Amino acid sequence: MDAFLRTFLQQFQHLQIQLEEIASATNNFNDEINRIGVGGFGKVYKGEVSHSKGRSMVAIKRLDPTHGQGIPEFLKEITMLSNYRHENLISLLGFCCEGSEMILVYELAFHGSLDRHISSLHLTWTRRLKICLDAAKGLSYLHDPNGTHQRLIHCDIKSANILLDDQWNAKLSDFGLSIMGPANEQQSVIVTSAAGTPGYCDPQYAMTHTLTKESDVYSFGVVLIEVLCGKLCYTYNSGRVEKKFVPAWIESYKQRKLNDIIFKDPTIQPLDQTALKLFADIAYRCLKESREDRPNMVEVVIELEGALEILELLESQEFSEWKAQLFYYEEISKTAEPPLIYRSEVGFMKLLYEWGAP
Structure with missing residues (x-):
């Protein structure tokens, strides 16, 4: 392991998960029981492991270097997801880098x-x-x-x-x-x-x-x-x-x-x-x-x-109730000053909704 990689791993030591635990959680990367996906990057498995946020069922991505996913992509994924956090970005929970294995552990996307x-x-x-x-x-x-x-x-x-x-x-x-x-x-x-x-x-x-x-x-x-x-x-x-x-x-x-x-x-x-x-x-x-x-x-x-x-x-229930009175409101709207601007029945109903019409 070169000095750069060693320094990098020390920086994210809190995210490291032992290969032994990952292998146990995936039944030694069992394709029939634990595999949930496969792509150009390699295979994805599910399993329960302890990680930076506790212990839970997770998604385990095992990178395959022969498919273009090498150390640069592996390190980039760790860096990006450690620094950029948002409810609509997948959460990185940990990783493993032992021997030739490069594994990323994410929150499990159930669907x-x-x-x-x-x-x-x-x-x-x-x-x-x-x-x-x-x-x-x-x-x-x-x-x-x-x-x-x-x-x-x-x-x-x-x-x-x-x-x-x-x-x-x-x-x-x-x-x-x-x-x-x-x-x-x-x-x-x-x-x-x-x-x-x-x-x-x-x-x-x-x-x-x-x-x-x-x-x-x-x-x-x-x-x-x-x-x-x-x-x-x-x-x-x-x-x-x-x-x-x-x-x-x-x-x-x-x-x-x-x-x-x-x-x-x-x-x-x-x-x-x-x-x-x-x-x-x-x-x-x-x-x-x-x-x-x-x-x-x-x-x-x-x-x-x-x-x-x-x-x-x-x-919404409000729409169902107002729809029955739509003709009444449309007649009133014709005399409004300034004129009401809406493109459709739904647009008109949205105006009523915003104004809280009874």
Whole structure:
């Protein structure tokens, strides 16, 4: 073990977990009993261990150096998650670095990753929007952190890297490719060889070989349309991306044919048209070809909050009671000075809700 690595491990000694305990918790990394996931980084297992916050069931990521996850990515993940803490970022509880083993221990995301649930009936429209809002808040925190923290560009935003806890709260994960940059710059342009994941990667990367915070915004836009349409943004064939549907979605948006492609099921309440417009509009802006035309994540959070508020209002008891009196209130509104401005029935009901109309 070289001096740098030894010094690093001493700095985070409070997070170290013995390999013997991890092996025992995973039944010696038993694929049949304890494995809960696998990816390009290696395998993920579940097990109960003692860690920096007590003792609990955790997710144990065993990195595989042959798949591109080496010491730099391992150390970066520890550093990032130790310094950047937010309710919508996955929590690092510990790690192990013994011999050739590089293992990261996280809080257990009970429902796994978002990509597994994209077409699930468990995800109502309210839950879908809440998941997107949670992830947006986490990414907004990375792009514009508090205090002395530098801006963090994730570089690999995708539905597989958005984890869901037992309450369906979303948390960003997998920071091995992330890059830090000055938080006071309008655009943090970083030259890098890390290109993210095909299907989600900013198309500007192919031309400029740079990634910026706006690249994360593009990738997040892809996640938004996956959630909106109930399917992943690509199809695989023989381990390669065969088809991407982002261009088709953009064309449907421009032709105002979103109702033809959004996620539908007779057992789920249809998405309100006003909320759909807010959701689709911000997704489209995230996917703009020019980085300068994409919104920042603060704007994305605001728009998603607006869409979620509409759905929560529709589900409220107050809305059911007021809806019966809607005609009466609309007649009164016609004589208002200054005139009331609202785009739809739901928009009007939101005004009434804010004013506390009886």
